[in-house]
Amino acid sequence: MTGLDDLLPGGEPTPEAYRAHIRELEARLEESEETLAAIRRGDFDAVVVEGPNHERLVYTLENADRPYRVLIEQIQEGAFTLGPDGALLYCNRRFAEMLDIPQERLIGQALRRLVVDPGALDRMAGAALDEPARDEVCLRAADGAERPAHLSLSRLDRQDGQTLLCGVLTDLTEQTRHLRALAEANTRLQSESQERERVEEALRQSQKLEAVGQLTGGVAHDFNNLLTVIKSSTDLLKRPDLAEERRRRYVEAISDTVDRAAKLTGQLLAFARRQALKPEVFEVGAALRAVAEMLDSVTGARIAVTVSAPPEPCYIRADLSQFETALINMAVNARDAMSGEGALTLKLVAGRPMPRIRGHAGSQSAFAAVSLTDTGAGIAPEVLPRIFEPFFTTKEIGKGTGLGLSQVFGFAKQSGGDVDVHSALGAGTSFTLYLPEVEPPQEAEAADGAPGTPEPGGLCILVVEDNVEVGRFATQILQDLGHDTVWVTNGEEALAELEKVPFRFDAVFSDVVMPGMGGIALAEELRRRRPDLPVVLTSGYSHVLAQEGAHGFTLVQKPYSVEQLSRVLREAVSRHRRAAAAGPR
Numbered sequence: 230m231t232g233l234d235d236l237l238p239g240g241e242p243t244p245e246a247y248r249a250h251i252r253e254l255e256a257r258l259e260e261s262e263e264t265l266a267a268i269r270r271g272d273f274d275a276v277v278v279e280g281p282n283h284e285r286l287v288y289t290l291e292n293a294d295r296p297y298r299v300l301i302e303q304i305q306e307g308a309f310t311l312g313p314d315g316a317l318l319y320c321n322r323r324f325a326e327m328l329d330i331p332q333e334r335l336i337g338q339a340l341r342r343l344v345v346d347p348g349a350l351d352r353m354a355g356a357a358l359d360e361p362a363r364d365e366v367c368l369r370a371a372d373g374a375e376r377p378a379h380l381s382l383s384r385l386d387r388q389d390g391q392t393l394l395c396g397v398l399t400d401l402t403e404q405t406r407h408l409r410a411l412a413e414a415n416t417r418l419q420s421e422s423q424e425r426e427r428v429e430e431a432l433r434q435s436q437k438l439e440a441v442g443q444l445t446g447g448v449a450h451d452f453n454n455l456l457t458v459i460k461s462s463t464d465l466l467k468r469p470d471l472a473e474e475r476r477r478r479y480v481e482a483i484s485d486t487v488d489r490a491a492k493l494t495g496q497l498l499a500f501a502r503r504q505a506l507k508p509e510v511f512e513v514g515a516a517l518r519a520v521a522e523m524l525d526s527v528t529g530a531r532i533a534v535t536v537s538a539p540p541e542p543c544y545i546r547a548d549l550s551q552f553e554t555a556l557i558n559m560a561v562n563a564r565d566a567m568s569g570e571g572a573l574t575l576k577l578v579a580g581r582p583m584p585r586i587r588g589h590a591g592s593q594s595a596f597a598a599v600s601l602t603d604t605g606a607g608i609a610p611e612v613l614p615r616i617f618e619p620f621f622t623t624k625e626i627g628k629g630t631g632l633g634l635s636q637v638f639g640f641a642k643q644s645g646g647d648v649d650v651h652s653a654l655g656a657g658t659s660f661t662l663y664l665p666e667v668e669p670p671q672e673a674e675a676a677d678g679a680p681g682t683p684e685p686g687g688l689c690i691l692v693v694e695d696n697v698e699v700g701r702f703a704t705q706i707l708q709d710l711g712h713d714t715v716w717v718t719n720g721e722e723a724l725a726e727l728e729k730v731p732f733r734f735d736a737v738f739s740d741v742v743m744p745g746m747g748g749i750a751l752a753e754e755l756r757r758r759r760p761d762l763p764v765v766l767t768s769g770y771s772h773v774l775a776q777e778g779a780h781g782f783t784l785v786q787k788p789y790s791v792e793q794l795s796r797v798l799r800e801a802v803s804r805h806r807r808a809a810a811a812g813p814r
Contacts, residue, residue: 307378307398313391315339315354327378327400329371340396345369350380357382357394365401377401458486484790491788507786508644510546510670513597514538514577520556521575528560531570543579543597545664547644552664555637559601559660562634566605566658574602583663586649587614595666596646602659608652616650637662688802689713693723693739693751699787703738703794710795720746724754727762734762736802738794741768752782761809763801 301308307324309317317335325332328343341347345367356362361383368376379399386392462479465471471479521536528534556575563573578598585591608616617638637660641648645665652658690707694700695718704714715734717723720743727734737755741748752764769787783801785794 307396307400309340309396309398310385311340311354311394311396313393315341318393324398327370327376327398328368343368345375353380353382354394358384358392366398368398377405452490455486455490459483462486487788491786507548507550507784508546509549510544510667511549513543513545513579513599513664516549516552517556517575517577517599520553524557524560524573528564528569528573532564532567533572534575535572536575538577539579541579542669543577544667544669545597545644546667547664548640551636551640551644555640555662556599556601558634558637563601563603563605563658566607567603568605571604573604574600576600576602579666581663583647584649586647586663589647596663597666598661598663600659600661602657604657607654607656608650608658609654613650613652617648687711688735688798689715689733690798691723691726691734691737692716693718693720693737693743693748695719695740695743699740706791706794707738707798710791712798719743720748720751720754723751727755727759731759736763736765736798738765738767738798741766749782761805763805765797765801 301321304321305323307321307327309320309324312318316337316339320332320335322332325335328335335343341350344350349364350366353362353364353366361381363379363381366378366380368378370376378401381397383395384392385395462483466476466479517538518536521534524534560573567573576599578600580595581598582594583592583596617634637648641662641664646663649661649663650658651661690712692700692704692707692714694703694716697718700716700718704716707714715726717726720739723737723739724746737752739748739751746754748766748768752766755762755764763783765783765785767785767787767789783797785797
């Protein structure tokens with residue numbers, strides 16, 4: 230090889246020498262580029278170059294990719310290359326460990342023989358020819374054990390036109406074992422949770438039964454007292470020489486006693502929060518003052534009861550009887566907290582929003598806030614969250630059933646409101662009922678001269694009652710009032726009777742709880758078939774009424790009086806006749 234020193238012995242190089250040297254360098258550069266391109270194409274298995282000491286250095290393709298092979302052998306994923314026929318051309322150490330088969334025995338084997346589902350592998354291989362494919366597969370180890378793995382396949386095109394597939398496998402055995410262990414632990418936790426709930430429910434039921442046992446004596450005592458009055462009065466009424474004044478007095482005693490018995494039954498249902506409420510619109514201030522007048526007999530003379538109510542009327546829609554019962558129940562708790570001596574304040578504030586109470590969202594609508602504040606000992610903080618639980622009481626055995634505040638809570642919730650409590654030990658307690666305000670009631674239409682108002686008597690009533698004694702008594706009452714009656718014992722008979730003469734009856738008076746078709750189902754069917762026919766329902770208790778209400782039908786609670794039944798029937802018939810006279814709107 231000739232250099233510039235050879236061209237310029239002792240003198241300046243000529244331009245021709247420079248040009249010759251440049252041509253030589255360009256040729257060497259072109260040769261180097263061609264050699265590099267050939268190496269990239271895989272045309273050479275080795276490249277031989279002259280070292281700095283004129284030694285021959287051989288670089289093979291294996292030496293060139295040695296760092297990459299070392300890296301692949303060290304990774305924790307299995308790596309392999311598949312030929313066009315699906316046979317393994319190469320696999321790393323981790324791939325062999327996953328199958329527990331030596332590497333040298335794996336080369337040349339078809340990968341399909343090493344997986345549980347060869348069809349799934351074939352589908353992945355076909356998809357990988359277009360774009361990388363990823364899915365979970367299950368390998369079959371040498372001992373027959375199945376190993377879940379995640380497989381990623383990619384296409385590799387060689388210069389000779391062959392298409393290979395390169396794959397990477399991630400062992401999921403440990404991950405699957407952990408997931409299975411977590412699933413088993415979750416199943417155990419759910420089973421333990423269900424068992425704990427079952428035990429807690431059994432404990433609550435046991436506590437309720439114990440409380441009901443304590444309550445039974447008081448209920449039996451009260452009912453026996455009421456029955457004694459009724460029994461004695463009926464025995465005296467049988468005397469032939471009884472004076473008219475005494476007869477009237479005994480009849481009134483029976484009537485009053487029945488009212489007290491019905492009220493006691495209603496309170497028991499209220500404690501269970503299963504009673505069907507009879508909501509009506511009333512002025513809260515007047516009702517509050519009326520209750521305050523009754524509280525003297527409940528709280529005693531040593532407790533001063535005061536009332537604070539605004540002069541402006543405030544109306545709510547609720548069951549008035551249950552409203553009074555709720556206030557009395559709170560007053561009884563206040564009396565016991567004050568040991569029979571102190572001050573009790575009843576206060577009404579109108580137009581207040583309802584705050585958040587015990588985690589429940591409040592409301593910005595107008596509520597009537599009826600509070601009852603005492604000067605008693607207060608409630609301990611650890612007890613305060615439980616005071617509305619049914620049958621929870623801190624009183625001695627026989628002194629309380631834990632049902633009073635439960636009734637207050639149930640009444641408030643059923644009336645669309647809530648009850649809040651604030652208390653401090655030694656500083657007294659304040660309960661606040663929040664009940665939604667409503668518009669004042671509209672003036673009732675004058676009954677005199679109203680179109681279609683029937684005169685007392687003269688109606689034809691279909692009585693539907695399965696109890697023989699009650700059915701016979703109800704028909705007798707209606708006949709004494711001057712009405713014609715037909716009595717059937719179930720809903721199916723009632724429909725059949727109505728089919729005989731479609732327009733014979735002016736109204737249907739039906740019990741709610743009956744075998745077969747119940748009263749509500751009958752009323753709904755009649756509403757569909759005969760919308761012009763008024764239906765009046767009656768019940769002593771029905772879980773359907775307690776949960777869903779009277780479905781828009783008029784309801785008369787048992788026991789009902791003669792005057793009450795007569796008035797309700799007249800109003801129902803009048804309302805339907807006025808609607809018919811007004812015509813469709």
